[in-house]
Amino acid sequence: MMRFQLLLIIGISIQASAYSQDFSAVPASFDTIWNDVDLSDYFISFPLNSSLSNHSQDTLVLRWYRVKGANCPQEWDIFMSDFNISYVPEIDSSTIPLTFYPGDSMRHFSLEVAPRQTHGCCRVDVFFTDQDDLSVRYDTIQYELAINDSSCDVTFVNDLPEGEELSVYPNPVLSFFSLNKKFETVKIFSITGELVKILRYEPTARYDIRDLDPGTYILSTNGKTGSSKAVILKH
Structure with missing residues (x-):
């Protein structure tokens, strides 16, 4: 029984690794602190860009989901943009599938944070999954953001929203x-x-x-x- 469980775990790990080799986000991690920001400017914002690439020989149809940590200031507006559309802060997932042909890439997948005159910190994870099967996760971009706050308590997010x-x-x-x-x-x-x-x-x-x-x-x-x-x- 123990041997079967071990083989099952190894199989799942190999499968997850294969998915991540098919598709990548670069950079996939942001640990970003903005200090001395003039928060009197209500419209100030900070974009963070990644490049997405399909390394496989297959056409991939993906969607993304955004999950914000519980510590994120309610005043912050966080915008997402992909090559199909720019999304308002209230929308946490792509509404139009992202289609990548073999060897295809897309630059400037973007998260943009507007602090709205509020300091603080926030952990955001963006998951890229198969369009029809959420268990097929290709990659994750992790954002750890701090604005005029050196004592951030980052809330880690490990899965899709319930x-x-x-x-x-x-x-x-x-x-x-x-x-x-x-x-x-x-x-x-x-x-x-x-x-x-x-x-x-x-x-x-x-x-x-x-x-x-x-x-x-x-x-x-x-x-x-x-x-x-x-x-x-x-x-």
């Missing part, structure tokens, strides 16, 4: 959709972060979005079990 188990069906959606859990409220945002619709719990477990234009939306839920997010496609 809300990712939310299921929407059917997806894409034509008229109605259902969820695998009950929630008190369901909010729908555009990919630019605009709130476009609020839905209340329906005993029939069917939510009507016939009035929405076709496109990609972010679904955010709140209930007794916590909050979750998902991406939905409206046809």
